[in-house]
Amino acid sequence: MVDVGPAELRDAAAKRAAMVRDELDRLQEGIDRHHDDVRRLRRELGQAWEALTDALVPDLDGARLDRLSARLEAPSLAAASVHAAIEADRRELERGVADLEAERARRGDSAALAERLREIKAEMAPHAEVIDLFEREHAWRELFDLGYGSAGYPLRWWQFRYYRHRRHADELLASLGPQVGAATFAELRERYLAEREARAALAREWESCTTRKSALDNLDRGLRVALAARDAVAERHLAGVRRSVRKRLHKLPPDELAERFTDLPEVHRAALHIAGLDAKRRALERIVHAWIERPRTELLELLNGDERDLVELARDGCERAMPWELFVDAYPDLRPRWSERWRIFERCRGALLGFDDYASRTAGMSWWQVMVGVDPPPPPVDGD
Amino acid sequence: MISEAEGCAILTRVFESRGYQIARDVLLAVGGVELTADGWDAEARVGFEYMTLEAGDHADLTTEEMAELDERMERGELFLFVIDETRIEVAADLEWAAEAFLDEVSRRRAGGEGG
DSSP states (O other): OOEEOHHHHHHHHHHHHHHHHHHHHHHHHHHHHHHHHHHHHHHHHHHHHHHHHHHHOSSOOHHHHHHHHHHHTOGGGSHHHHHHHHHHHHHHHHHHHHHHHHHHHHHOOHHHHHHHHHHHHHHHHHHHHHHHHHHTSTTHHHHHHHTTTSTTOOOOTTBHHHHHHHHHHHHHHHHHHHHHTOSSHHHHHHHHHHHHHHHHHHHHHHHHHHHHHHHHHHHHHHHHHHHHHHHTHHHHHHHHHHHHHHHHHHTSOHHHHHHHTTTSHHHHHHHHHHHHHHHHHHHHHHHHIIIIIHHHHHHHHHHHHHHHHHHHHTSTTOOOOEEHHHHHHHSOOOHHHHHHHHHHHHHHHHHHHHOOOGGGOOTTOOHHHHHTOSSSOOOOOTTO | OOOHHHHHHHHHHHHHHTTOOOEEEEEEEETTEEEEEEEEETTTTEEEEEOOTTTTGGGTSOHHHHHHHHHHHHTTSOEEEEEOOSOOOOHHHHHHHHHHHHHHHHHHHTTSSOO
């Protein structure tokens, strides 16, 4: 009997660990793809439910609602009840619209306010120009703030700064006086103050108009929303009835749902679609669990064992050996098995995802048989 | 910027050109105010006081003291040109202001206003 020594054992463990890591990566990709598949199926299921409720409740026709109410044993879906709720809702919304319209009329004209705002802007411009004329002069601010040209000016004729101010004031008067029609600095000051006050008054009016305009705009928005709600009242109740129907039918097992509506072809088709999608989702979960998740767990354990072996075999003085016959069993080539597993998985997944002829299901056949066929059979679930 | 020494020299020149006899650093007692005038003609009772931050002079005269000086100058008892600017960039500004002050003193002495 030939023994396999530590070097060969280490090579075999390292080689297998590398292959297992690659396979684990591939399995992880399979899980990611599965999550994408489930998301797509969920979207499609939502659309199928919409198709079913649209077919079951295409409108709020009284006779149809009464039949549906009886069929689902749901008095709240009876025509009298639904139509009364719509009328109550409509009346309430009409009241709201009337209130908003009255308030709108009471608050005046938005266009007139907008026009006044444009006028104020135009009226402010010449004042701003004159004020700017003053404020562009670097000496103006100090003289104005100190009250030069007014009784409040604090400096006296025996102070140097008084003369500096006087000089600046003379220069400002020479420059600004002719432009604004002022003969003395006091007149300059008065003109500046008058311009500022005029601008401030317009700014106050602007603020007030803006506030009123904003309130009117809010009212207009509220009115638009209320009108839209009033106009869409029937539509909203139709959506509510459909939601209520869906909630009730959701409680039924999907296959039973299809059986309940064999007399309504369009509804039956939608119900089969829902049942098929549900079966498809469960079948996908099953194949992913059996051929992706479970092998992944097993391979992780195998990898952990190989990594422990590699640590031990790398130690100085390790004399571990294994008879050739045992070595062949311990390190078999796993790739053919993996390849076969992937082949079956991909075939089943492709068949499941590609299936769309839900109406073709016949009594006595499982969804798996309809979608995938008899070979391979569905993988057993844990505990089977 | 003109220093206090340069400023005082300029003011002395301007005042003297207008006929005043300026003595430097004269101790003045005006009512409750005591100060050392940078330039002073004791006979004419005309002079100047240069207040700069560098000499810390701004702390020398309180608001009350300034008010008392004002009162006396309004009555024509004395005329003290107070340079209350911390930064004077150009000599011509100081000269122009001193001439304008002395014109005002002449006007007041001639009986235009005050004492």
